[in-house]
Amino acid sequence: MAHLFEMRGLRKSYDVVKALAWDDATTVTVAPGRVLGLAGENGAGKSTLLGAIVGSVALDAGELRLDGASYEPHGPFDALSKGVAMIPQETLLSPTLTVAENVLLGREAEYTRFGVINGRRRDRLAREALGLVELDIDLRGMCGSLVIEHKKMIELARALAARPRVLLVDETSNVLSRDGAQILFDRIASFAAAGGAVVFVTHRLDEISTYCDEVTVLKDGKVVATHPTGEVSESDIAHLMVGRELEGEISHLEAARSEPGEVVLSVRALRPAGCAEFSLDLRAGEIVGIGGLVGCGADAVARTLAGALPAAAGRIVLSGTDVTGLGLPGRIAAGIAYVPKDRDDEGLLLGASIRDNIALGSLDRYSRAGFMALSAGSAAAEEQISDLSIKAGSHRTLVSQLSGGNRQKVLLGRWLHRDVPVLVLNNPTRGVDVGAKTEIYRLLEHARAAGKAIVIVSDELPELLRLSDRVLIMRHGAVTTEEHRPLPTEQQLIGAML
Numbered sequence: 001m002a003h004l005f006e007m008r009g010l011r012k013s014y015d016v017v018k019a020l021a022w023d024d025a026t027t028v029t030v031a032p033g034r035v036l037g038l039a040g041e042n043g044a045g046k047s048t049l050l051g052a053i054v055g056s057v058a059l060d061a062g063e064l065r066l067d068g069a070s071y072e073p074h075g076p077f078d079a080l081s082k083g084v085a086m087i088p089q090e091t092l093l094s095p096t097l098t099v100a101e102n103v104l105l106g107r108e109a110e111y112t113r114f115g116v117i118n119g120r121r122r123d124r125l126a127r128e129a130l131g132l133v134e135l136d137i138d139l140r141g142m143c144g145s146l147v148i149e150h151k152k153m154i155e156l157a158r159a160l161a162a163r164p165r166v167l168l169v170d171e172t173s174n175v176l177s178r179d180g181a182q183i184l185f186d187r188i189a190s191f192a193a194a195g196g197a198v199v200f201v202t203h204r205l206d207e208i209s210t211y212c213d214e215v216t217v218l219k220d221g222k223v224v225a226t227h228p229t230g231e232v233s234e235s236d237i238a239h240l241m242v243g244r245e246l247e248g249e250i251s252h253l254e255a256a257r258s259e260p261g262e263v264v265l266s267v268r269a270l271r272p273a274g275c276a277e278f279s280l281d282l283r284a285g286e287i288v289g290i291g292g293l294v295g296c297g298a299d300a301v302a303r304t305l306a307g308a309l310p311a312a313a314g315r316i317v318l319s320g321t322d323v324t325g326l327g328l329p330g331r332i333a334a335g336i337a338y339v340p341k342d343r344d345d346e347g348l349l350l351g352a353s354i355r356d357n358i359a360l361g362s363l364d365r366y367s368r369a370g371f372m373a374l375s376a377g378s379a380a381a382e383e384q385i386s387d388l389s390i391k392a393g394s395h396r397t398l399v400s401q402l403s404g405g406n407r408q409k410v411l412l413g414r415w416l417h418r419d420v421p422v423l424v425l426n427n428p429t430r431g432v433d434v435g436a437k438t439e440i441y442r443l444l445e446h447a448r449a450a451g452k453a454i455v456i457v458s459d460e461l462p463e464l465l466r467l468s469d470r471v472l473i474m475r476h477g478a479v480t481t482e483e484h485r486p487l488p489t490e491q492q493l494i495g496a497m498l
């Protein structure tokens with residue numbers, strides 16, 4: 001079969017980090033009508049590869065070919081004009097532009113004449129594009145205030161509306177609801193059926209077996225193998241990615257479960273935005289998982305427990321102290337740590353180092369007579385880098401230079417070494433590779449065994465089933481199901497969500 005897209009001998013280094021380190025003979029191709037899955041640990045080079053394909057990463061060496069001809073994009077807009085569109089891992093929408101302006105970014109000439117904007121035409125074009133992904137939202141709203149799912153759908157709409165030949169999708173499904181993910185996979189399938197070529201990056205190996213024709217595994221910037229997905233199992237792919245077996249480590253965690261202790265966090269008749277009353281007694285050494293479809297209220301519950309969203313009513317008592325009136329910083333100081341879902345918007349200082357981001361969870365430890373002595377956090381940061389296998393030169397590396405999954409690990413690392421009694425984790429392993437996920441599960445299990453009380457909101461049912469002592473399923477803002485161990489199957493929980 002003729003190739004639509006071809007990559008050969010790609011190399012890219014950032015100082016000593018070899019993000020892409022293919023030898024001259026290494027070639028990866030995608031034929032028309034095919035979906036290529038890209039798998040690899042955090043920092044393996046997947047996003048760098050996609051960045052190189054749209055010209056946002058300048059390669060040190062290598063060759064890209066589109067339709068048999070040399071292809072050298074100068075940036076994402078140039079790539080788009082040549083028929084290559086990307087949905088990046090971290091959203092690139094401009095927060096201060098409207099939905100319509102973002103959807104039509106780069107197409108302004110289509111609705112502007114002699115410098116005058118034709119608003120009706122703009123709105124019609126934007127509506128057409130959003131129709132491709134079944135998104136019906138206010139065209140005049142600012143993108144900065146949208147939920148992440150809508151931002152991703154806008155990026156998908158923008159890409160599809162440009163009618164590209166090659167579509168690159170970087171870890172998009174992990175922020176989408178089931179319905180959103182279904183729309184994404186349907187569009188990918190029809191795009192391929194119409195002769196397009198797709199490169200799809202995900203850490204969810206079931207998505208690779210279900211939706212991809214072939215899988216290429218990257219490790220330390222090199223191509224380890226490419227196989228038709230029908231010929232490799234998910235555990236084969238995981239093995240190629242991390243170079244070791246993972247299942248045994250997980251079942252070990254299952255065996256170590258013990259009875260929870262005293263109630264640490266008592267939540268009474270809390271009214272998170274858009275939700276019914278929510279009550280919970282969370283015990284020391286207990287993990288309560290909360291799941292449900294998008295808009296079910298689990299996200300609002302997590303944010304309200306953390307103090308990131310105000311509650312309309314109710315009480316939250318932490319070890320006998322009423323913390324209801326406290327905002328996010330006050331709750332953190334009181335002992336409720338929070339890992340948000342949208343890490344770049346809500347969680348991390350991208351321009352600061354790993355050490356400073358981790359130390360943010362412990363400012364009280366590092367302030368002396370009103371001055372910050374963050375250098376004292378270096379050892380703690382190095383410990384987190386090693387415990388969580390954060391791929392970085394040192395604790396001085398800026399978070400903006402880390403891969404997505406490694407950023408997520410920094411966010412978690414901020415709290416895992418802290419002595420906080422309560423952790424509220426909102427999709428804590430989003431974008432984290434299978435090996436590091438096992439490591440994070442192990443650390444959370446240790447935190448649980450050490451008596452921490454943990455609430456995990458997760459879109460991944462296997463994660464909830466693996467970690468939780470209790471699972472709450474929410475629908476339309478209310479808890480409709482509560483299950484204790486032994487927990488029901490994934491299928492039964494999905495049934496409860498619908």
Ligand SMILES: Nc1ncnc2c1ncn2[C@@H]1O[C@H](COP(=O)(O)OP(=O)(O)OP(=O)(O)O)[C@@H](O)[C@H]1O
Binds near residue numbers: 017045406433
């Ligand atoms: N701008 C940059 N400056 C310095 N190092 C960088 C930069 N961008 C990427 N890197 C490094 O290159 C390596 C590959 O990163 P990349 O984002 O491609 O990984 P990835 O496979 O996409 O990981 P993830 O699964 O976590 O998204 C990492 O070690 C990362 O820290």
